């Protein structure tokens with residue numbers, strides 16, 4: 555690596571993972587370029603602090619307007635930047651929303667990946683640029699085996715997962731057809747205080763902050779039985795970077811190897827605010843009740859159920875550990891504690 559230029563281009567840099575990855579790359583002395591979308595209001599809140607971060611000699615950070623649905627833009631930005639590493643994190647990443655916007659999700663998540671790979675070919679960068687694709691445990695979908703690893707068959711259960719399936723295989727195909735250094739990271743759920751507000755963990759930790767400070771009465775959720783393998787986003791972006799430092803490109807699962815229900819995450823998060831929950835009732839009538847006061851704090855709204863659900867995800871990250879020397883460092887209770895503390899701080903600071 556030492557004789558290679560270190561210039562990264564990151565799509566989705568304004569998202570949760572993009573912001574942590576940008577921090578990591580700047581710390582490592584990269585010149586970091588990101589693609590941001592035009593928005594009618596500010597959308598760079600997660601990376602604004604990096605504009606001022608000049609403590610690493612030679613490091614720099616720059617944003618370019620663009621969109622994964624706009625091929626000419628991607629070619630122009632890539633041609634200007636001449637990246638040595640490309641991280642494709644940009645996506646319509648919300649599974650439930652993908653049922654509402656399936657065509658757009660396919661355009662950005664599936665064809666967007668193809669556009670980037672074609673840009674590499676058009677610009678003759680096959681030998682100079684390495685490519686990371688944000689693949690997902692959602693590919694496993696309807697459970698075929700547990701735990702899931704690089705050999706587990708895929709069975710996508712949403713327009714999002716189907717679009718990401720195309721992204722996964724087009725990356726494999728371009729690696730095999732054109733010798734691209736292109737890798738899929740099949741990442742299980744990872745969260746943080748920067749997680750989008752409508753994903754379930756952040757929805758819960760924000761509600762805990764609001765309920766425990768008297769600002770909200772009830773948290774409405776969908777499927778409490780869904781099981782996820784949740785890690786911390788900061789750990790996972792380290793794994794992305796490690797994949798691109800390998801001599802040979804390959805596909806890797808990143809996961810914690812532990813799985814918990816949405817209900818259990820509620821227990822952890824409320825406990826952080828000193829609220830012990832007990833669960834009463836079943837199905838749509840299930841409620842999470844505060845043991846001390848009897849108040850019904852968590853209720854089920856079937857509007858949040860998905861047309862097809864992914865019931866159980868649990869990953870086996872043995873290959874990443876063996877080849878990349880990667881493993882997670884943050885366990886779920888610590889993650890929930892960090893998220894609740896951040897949400898309480900945000901509410902009380904902005905009060």
Ligand code: NDP
Pocket residue numbers: 565566567568569570571572589590591593597620621622623642643644645646647648662688689690691740741742743744745750
């Ligand atoms: P976020 O939703 O937080 O961020 C998504 C990013 O993609 C944002 O910067 C968003 O921009 C950008 N984006 C959306 N649509 C487009 C588009 N058409 N063109 C360009 N940029 C676009 O996701 P995460 O950071 O959580 O996830 C990063 C990637 O990893 C995604 O591809 C996701 O599908 C995948 N993934 C995530 C996992 C997780 O648990 N977090 C697990 C496995 C895979 P804007 O800010 O303007 O909305």
Ligand code: GDR
Pocket residue numbers: 647648649650689690691692741742743744752753754755757774775776777778780781782816858859860863864
């Ligand atoms: P997921 O994350 O679909 O796994 O995709 P999300 O947090 O949205 O859902 C996890 C599970 O919780 C259940 N759930 C709810 N989900 C949301 N969002 N809101 C609710 O009110 C609610 N109640 C219950 C869901 O049904 C689901 O089973 C995330 C995204 O980051 C993807 O981009 C990524 O690919 C996968 O993780 C791995």
